[in-house]
Amino acid sequence: MIAREMFEQFKQRFGPLIVRADLPSDNRLFVFVDPSSVRYVTQHIFRELDARYVATIGADDRPFSGKFLVAHNFAFDKEHLLCGILAYLPPDKPQIDSITDMVPAASWGEREMRDLVGIEPVGHRYLKRLVLPDGWPEGSHPLRKDTLWNEVPAQYDPEREFKFDEAPEGCMVIPFGPFHPTLDEPAHFRLFVEGEMVRGCEYRGFMVHRGIEKLAESVMNYNDIPMLAERICGICGCVHNVAYVQSVEEAAALKPPPRAEYIRTIMLELERLHSHLLWVGLACHIVGFDTLFMQSFRIREPIMWMAEKISGNRKTYALCVIGGVRWNITPELKLELRSVLDKLESEWRPVVAAVSHDKNIQKRTCGVGVADAGQVKSMGLIGPVARAAGVDIDCRRDHPYAAYDRVEFDVITEQGADVWSRLLVRAKEVFESIRIIRQCLDKMEDGPLQLEIKDELPIGRMGLSSVEAPRGESHHFVITGENNRPRRWRVRAPTYQNLQGIPAMIKDQQIADMTISLGSIDPCFSCTDRLETVDVRSGSVKVWSQEELLKLTRKKVEG
Amino acid sequence: MLKNLCQKMFGRSLWVYHANSGGCNGCDIEVLNALTPYYDVERFGIKLVGSPRHADVMLCQGPAMRSTAQALKRAYDAMPAPKLVFAIGSCACGGGLWFDSYSVIGPVEKIIPVSYYIPGCPPRPEAIIYGVAVALGLVDKKTAPVAFKELELPIPQYHPGDLRGEGELVVYEKAEKV
Ligand code: SF4
Numbered sequence: 235m236i237a238r239e240m241f242e243q244f245k246q247r248f249g250p251l252i253v254r255a256d257l258p259s260d261n262r263l264f265v266f267v268d269p270s271s272v273r274y275v276t277q278h279i280f281r282e283l284d285a286r287y288v289a290t291i292g293a294d295d296r297p298f299s300g301k302f303l304v305a306h307n308f309a310f311d312k313e314h315l316l317c318g319i320l321a322y323l324p325p326d327k328p329q330i331d332s333i334t335d336m337v338p339a340a341s342w343g344e345r346e347m348r349d350l351v352g353i354e355p356v357g358h359r360y361l362k363r364l365v366l367p368d369g370w371p372e373g374s375h376p377l378r379k380d381t382l383w384n385e386v387p388a389q390y391d392p393e394r395e396f397k398f399d400e401a402p403e404g405c406m407v408i409p410f411g412p413f414h415p416t417l418d419e420p421a422h423f424r425l426f427v428e429g430e431m432v433r434g435c436e437y438r439g440f441m442v443h444r445g446i447e448k449l450a451e452s453v454m455n456y457n458d459i460p461m462l463a464e465r466i467c468g469i470c471g472c473v474h475n476v477a478y479v480q481s482v483e484e485a486a487a488l489k490p491p492p493r494a495e496y497i498r499t500i501m502l503e504l505e506r507l508h509s510h511l512l513w514v515g516l517a518c519h520i521v522g523f524d525t526l527f528m529q530s531f532r533i534r535e536p537i538m539w540m541a542e543k544i545s546g547n548r549k550t551y552a553l554c555v556i557g558g559v560r561w562n563i564t565p566e567l568k569l570e571l572r573s574v575l576d577k578l579e580s581e582w583r584p585v586v587a588a589v590s591h592d593k594n595i596q597k598r599t600c601g602v603g604v605a606d607a608g609q610v611k612s613m614g615l616i617g618p619v620a621r622a623a624g625v626d627i628d629c630r631r632d633h634p635y636a637a638y639d640r641v642e643f644d645v646i647t648e649q650g651a652d653v654w655s656r657l658l659v660r661a662k663e664v665f666e667s668i669r670i671i672r673q674c675l676d677k678m679e680d681g682p683l684q685l686e687i688k689d690e691l692p693i694g695r696m697g698l699s700s701v702e703a704p705r706g707e708s709h710h711f712v713i714t715g716e717n718n719r720p721r722r723w724r725v726r727a728p729t730y731q732n733l734q735g736i737p738a739m740i741k742d743q744q745i746a747d748m749t750i751s752l753g754s755i756d757p758c759f760s761c762t763d764r765l766e767t768v769d770v771r772s773g774s775v776k777v778w779s780q781e782e783l784l785k786l787t788r789k790k791v792e793g
Numbered sequence: 794m795l796k797n798l799c800q801k802m803f804g805r806s807l808w809v810y811h812a813n814s815g816g817c818n819g820c821d822i823e824v825l826n827a828l829t830p831y832y833d834v835e836r837f838g839i840k841l842v843g844s845p846r847h848a849d850v851m852l853c854q855g856p857a858m859r860s861t862a863q864a865l866k867r868a869y870d871a872m873p874a875p876k877l878v879f880a881i882g883s884c885a886c887g888g889g890l891w892f893d894s895y896s897v898i899g900p901v902e903k904i905i906p907v908s909y910y911i912p913g914c915p916p917r918p919e920a921i922i923y924g925v926a927v928a929l930g931l932v933d934k935k936t937a938p939v940a941f942k943e944l945e946l947p948i949p950q951y952h953p954g955d956l957r958g959e960g961e962l963v964v965y966e967k968a969e970k971v
Binding site for chain 2: 376382383384385386444445446448449461462465466467468469471512527528531532535538547548549550
């Protein structure tokens with residue numbers, strides 16, 4: 235009864251500030267507080283109780299409660315609790331105190347909320363537009379319920395170009411992207427360099443917005459959305475698919491049959507296998523080790539075939555429906571999967587041995603792109619990036635879902651905090667995934683694949699789900715709604731957090747290390763940019779303020 | 794006509810540039826996959842290049858987004874003629890799942906002329922290679938008339954009204970007032 239204990243603790247501490255609380259299950263807690271005390275409560279949770287910041291969500295709740303809703307989600311990893319701090323805001327001029335001075339990681343979340351829902355974070359220090367373009371008229375917010383999903387305001391001006399910040403004195407600007415050779419997806423970085431050294435950068439991304447959340451809230455239904463969710467990202471699609479379904483199931487208090495849970499676990503781990511092998515290949519390609527690039531793709535291919543045999547498609551598995559899964563793993567498939575795993579393991583072992591003694595790779599990656607434990611906490615970095623800095627978090631163990639509470643595995647950590655450690659973490663996690671799948675195959679019991687759902691899903695309930703994607707924690711938040719679709723669905727993909735750590739990672743590094751540093755978080759821009767935005771010039775993110783950069787540059791000049 | 798042109802112009806080798814204008818990664822990886830040992834398109838002289846200025850062919854993935862339309866157009870203009878454009882995946886061919894979302898313009902043909910379409914979500918590497926091989930005249934086009942029928946999907950859909958049932962949901966403790 236962690237949720238209840240924590241709630242008692244809050245009650246003693248904050249007393250009358252708490253307006254209402256929902257305890258949907260043992261490890262979920264929603265606390266509604268007075269808007270003016272959000273800052274105070276989050277400070278306590280983040281600083282004293284040492285919670286990890288997860289996501290900020292803004293929602294237009296006016297058609298239902300006549301108010302706006304803001305949620306800051308936190309995770310207590312050791313206590314296995316996911317907790318939301320929510321506040322209702324008045325319908326006219328919604329605003330809330332910013333928490334970014336305590337929790338820098340909330341910066342993007344709050345700016346996104348301001349752009350899309352029109353909730354003003356008061357006291358945020360860098361309120362440049364994040365998601366919406368400069369050509370988008372003030373006061374038009376696509377995620378408000380009175381805007382249609384295919385509506386572009388008449389005042390929208392596609393010609394208006396984005397204004398970049400001036401480069402600091404003494405620095406050259408190098409544009410990087412939007413279509414570049416090392417990464418597949420469009421994103422644009424402007425590097426401020428001094429000689430060979432990178433002094434700062436400005437990120438202009440959010441180019442892959444497809445309006446997914448808005449589509450889901452306005453035209454799809456509960457069982458369409460899993461297919462939409464897995465097309466958020468082609469690499470870790472199944473993660474989004476499962477995370478969405480789980481958050482709806484949680485909101486509706488449904489429990490899928492055990493066999494379905496095992497199958498979900500197996501598919502998630504298969505996906506992790508192919509994603510990690512892909513990443514190791516690409517990372518080697520970036521540092522110029524093409525042999526291993528080819529090798530790891532060769533080793534990876536049988537996994538894709540296996541996935542196709544199980545689900546009928548190599549990538550987009552279309553695995554989940556609310557309350558279950560659609561594909562079965564038959565005894566023949568089981569046998570075949572086992573032999574694929576055996577082969578994979580025997581082929582991957584020599585690769586890891588070769589890589590971990592390779593002096594060239596070590597030289598290119600040791601001490602590059604460092605993000606230490608302090609940054610992990612303040613920027614909310616997750617996944618292999620956090621684990622490579624010795625921060626022992628893994629949603630599979632901390633917030634177990636599907637069948638992860640019934641299998642044994644180790645969480646791999648390293649201490650180096652650099653690209654090299656991230657490489658090691660990923661390479662070793664492959665073996666853990668193989669171990670997990672084998673256990674699932676052993677333990678999987680017979681039974682139905684889907685739950686029979688007799689009731690209509692309840693309305694207005696909230697569900698949270700965190701799933702450990704290959705890149706880190708993928709967090710979904712759902713409020714169930716009318717018309718067979720959710721009212722609000724918010725996706726926080728892992729790259730959304732990890733990308734915010736990039737400026738710190740590449741600062742004062744050689745420009746040649748930029749690509750591998752960026753590559754090391756395994757960025758997935760289509761995940762990050764899943765929202766709605768319109769212009770190429772949109773969404774510049776400058777995580778560094780001008781003053782800081784200037785100060786940096788000056789220090790260099792003086793020194 | 795196009796086929797003759799292809800054979801004449803690109804007889805020996807084809808340098809391709811791949812541009813993702815806003816899809817998920819699915820199609821990207823399949824294109825990458827086509828380069829790796831199992832499929833190995835380099836044996837047909839097909840090579841991936843990093844700049845549109847070196848390329849004969851552009852492989853487009855993902856729908857045309859409002860945000861990337863200009864960049865896509867610029868990349869296309871930067872390619873030397875004669876040039877071909879392949880639309881890879883349902884997104885590039887027809888706009889995909891999000892064809893009418895307000896941040897999406899639609900299929901890439903709305904921005905640049907497309908010569909060949911390779912559908913699929915994502916298309917298999919074999920399909921991509923086959924498409925390119927057809928363009929090169931290495932294999933013949935195989936077509937057969939197919940009539941599609943809408944299938945009854947075995948997925949339950951919960952519509953309010955017809956599924957109203959008994960039963961109470963137990964776990965959710967609502968609104969504990971303090
Ligand atoms: S066609 Fe499918 S796999 Fe390809 S980019 Fe579009 S959604 Fe992704």
